[in-house]
Amino acid sequence: MGFIAASFLSVNGERDETQLPLAPVLDVLANVFRNLPDYGELNDEARDYLRDSIELGLEHLAGACSAWGSGAYFPCETSCRTVFEISVNILYILQAPERRASQHQRACVFHEQKQVRAALQLAEKQGLDGLAKEFSDNLEMLNGQIEIVERFAPAFAGGSATSEKAWPSMRQRLEAVGEDFDYPTLYSVLCRSTHGDAEPLIERRLARIIGHGKRDSREMTRAVLLHFRETTRAFSRMLIAQASFRLMKAAGRFASRYGIRPLLETISTNLEGIRVLDEEAAAEVRALRQSDAWKSAST
Numbered sequence: 403m404g405f406i407a408a409s410f411l412s413v414n415g416e417r418d419e420t421q422l423p424l425a426p427v428l429d430v431l432a433n434v435f436r437n438l439p440d441y442g443e444l445n446d447e448a449r450d451y452l453r454d455s456i457e458l459g460l461e462h463l464a465g466a467c468s469a470w471g472s473g474a475y476f477p478c479e480t481s482c483r484t485v486f487e488i489s490v491n492i493l494y495i496l497q498a499p500e501r502r503a504s505q506h507q508r509a510c511v512f513h514e515q516k517q518v519r520a521a522l523q524l525a526e527k528q529g530l531d532g533l534a535k536e537f538s539d540n541l542e543m544l545n546g547q548i549e550i551v552e553r554f555a556p557a558f559a560g561g562s563a564t565s566e567k568a569w570p571s572m573r574q575r576l577e578a579v580g581e582d583f584d585y586p587t588l589y590s591v592l593c594r595s596t597h598g599d600a601e602p603l604i605e606r607r608l609a610r611i612i613g614h615g616k617r618d619s620r621e622m623t624r625a626v627l628l629h630f631r632e633t634t635r636a637f638s639r640m641l642i643a644q645a646s647f648r649l650m651k652a653a654g655r656f657a658s659r660y661g662i663r664p665l666l667e668t669i670s671t672n673l674e675g676i677r678v679l680d681e682e683a684a685a686e687v688r689a690l691r692q693s694d695a696w697k698s699a700s701t
Contacts, residue, residue: 418468418471420471420472421470421471424471424639425675426643426646426675426678426679427463427467427646427676427679428467429672429675430646430650430668430669430672430675431460431463431467433668433672434665434668434669434672436668437662437665437668438453438457439453439660439662439665441453447500447503448495448499448500448503448504449499449660451495451506452492452495452496452503452656453656455491456488456492456649456653456656458488459488459649459652459653460649462484462485462488463485463646463649465481466478466479466481466482466485466642466645467642469481470635470638470642473635475634475637475638476595476638477595478638478642479591479592479594479595479638479641480596482638482641482642482644482645483589483595483645485646485649486584486589486645488652489645489649489651489652490572490575490648490652491506492652492655492656493579493581493651494570494578494579496652496655496656497578499659504551505569507551508552509569510569511544511551512548513569515544515545518537518540518541518544521537522538522541525537572585572589573585576589588644592645602634605627606627606630608626609626610623632690633690633691636687636690637683639679639686640680640683640687643676643677643679646676647673647676647677650672650673653669654669654670657669
């Protein structure tokens with residue numbers, strides 16, 4: 403089990419009551435944490451990188467559950483997107499672990515280096531000496547990280563360690579792992595809250611329009627808003643289930659490739675509960691979106 407894991411496990415088996423509707427996810431969260439393998443030797447870098455990716459995905463999943471339990475449904479969806487992206491990265495890296503684990507690290511640090519350099523140039527151009535000094539220090543620290551990453555990056559036949567600095571787009575990664583249908587569907591939905599899309603604002607506007615001019619305008623508007631709120635709650639619960647399922651699928655592939663039987667058995671045991679949760683949440687969303695439910699909130 404990783405060092406981070408313990409802070410997300412329930413104490414003495416007790417759970418926050420607000421998160422009980424997510425019980426199957428909480429179960430898999432705790433059980434997978436407990437069965438993550440220890441770190442291997444230095445030459446097991448790709449395996450350990452993937453292992454840490456799973457742990458990071460579980461941390462974001464725990465954050466999604468906490469946000470949902472507190473009623474912060476849109477931040478919950480943002481965390482679900484991160485879980486989904488980590489899951490896709492794991493599946494993509496598993497196709498060529500040593501090469502792609504190294505590529506992922508280099509792409510991230512080189513992208514950050516590019517952004518810090520651009521920020522430094524802007525600060526210098528605008529005469530912001532203090533900020534320029536801060537960016538310069540950050541760049542020096544980042545260059546040290548790049549040196550370490552490059553030093554331990556494996557050399558591959560037909561190219562140097564620095565020949566692949568770009569990381570494929572989400573669409574390209576999904577196509578590579580055979581999940582391209584997720585791009586215009588689940589991934590598109592998960593991006594909405596991250597990008598600050600207008601959907602929740604449109605819902606508020608619709609509620610005001612429906613209540614406008616009515617004798618009980620405030621009560622009418624409130625009823626419609628509560629209906630939207632319940633729909634968002636159910637929808638976010640469904641997204642947690644779907645993000646969990648994809649992370650477990652990626653973790654299962656990892657466990658299978660590296661022969662980690664306890665982890666593989668844990669995932670197999672817990673997947674059915676997540677499937678049931680997904681179906682229950684999806685059914686609730688459909689019911690809330692039915693015209694009768696809408697009429698009951700607006701009449």
